[in-house]
Amino acid sequence: MAFTRATGKHRRPSRMHRTTARAAGVAALATTGVIATVAATPALAAEPSVEDTGLTPVVSMGDSVAEQIDAQAAAQEQAALQKAAEQAARKKAAEQAKKAAELAKKEREAKERAAREAERKRLNAFVAPIAHSYVSTGYKTGGSLWSSGSHTGIDFHAASGTVVHAVGTGTVVSTGWGGSYGNQIVIRMADGMYTQYGHLSSIGVSVGQKVTPGQQIGLSGATGNVTGPHLHFEARTTSEYGSDIDPVAYLRNHGVNV
Incomplete structure (x- = not known):
């Protein structure tokens, strides 16, 4: 027996059409891995997984599963934000360490130059051959x-x-x-x-x-x-x-x- 429905923009879609569309949306989510881990949860198992219509197998998903998907997405987003923050902190610490090393190098070089100049002046200095004489x-x-x-x-x-x-x-x-x-x-x-x-x-x-x-x-x-x-x-x-x-x-x- 063939199942048909009348066409027309004012006719409400049949239940089979709505169910098939929802199944297609769920299948799309499954391919992205978002609900792959929740398919085996007790909440999902408690709900009828297939409507026995004799037509097309359809996965039914309740509000609890949607909430789990949202929670998982939020957790993933939070992890990504935390990772980005950690990378930024490491980059900032590396930049600060580099600046500190450059400053220490400049200070060391300045001290070395001052020491060389002092030694040059000392070596170029002259004194009397007899101290406190005439x-x-x-x-x-x-x-x-x-x-x-x-x-x-x-x-x-x-x-x-x-x-x-x-x-x-x-x-x-x-x-x-x-x-x-x-x-x-x-x-x-x-x-x-x-x-x-x-x-x-x-x-x-x-x-x-x-x-x-x-x-x-x-x-x-x-x-x-x-x-x-x-x-x-x-x-x-x-x-x-x-x-x-x-x-x-x-x-x-x-x-x-x-």
């Missing part, structure tokens, strides 16, 4: 005491055994007996000039040794051609006698108050 005989002072007819350096007042300092950064190029200079030390300075320290009672450095400003290199004395203990100091363009320049001007040009 020049007792000036440069180019004339007299028979000097073979050249004039003083080739300056004398610093100092008792025997007074500490003698390297006036700046340099390398020792000569030590030992220097004739009329007595025990002497010659240092090649970092600026290419040479300094000489004479009449020492003791030598505390050796050739090739690096020295820094203010470092003790020996003790003053009265060795060589002298009339009393003092330190003879020269500034030279070479390590040899006769290349002397004004030692007062040399020290003052490097910030030493002489």
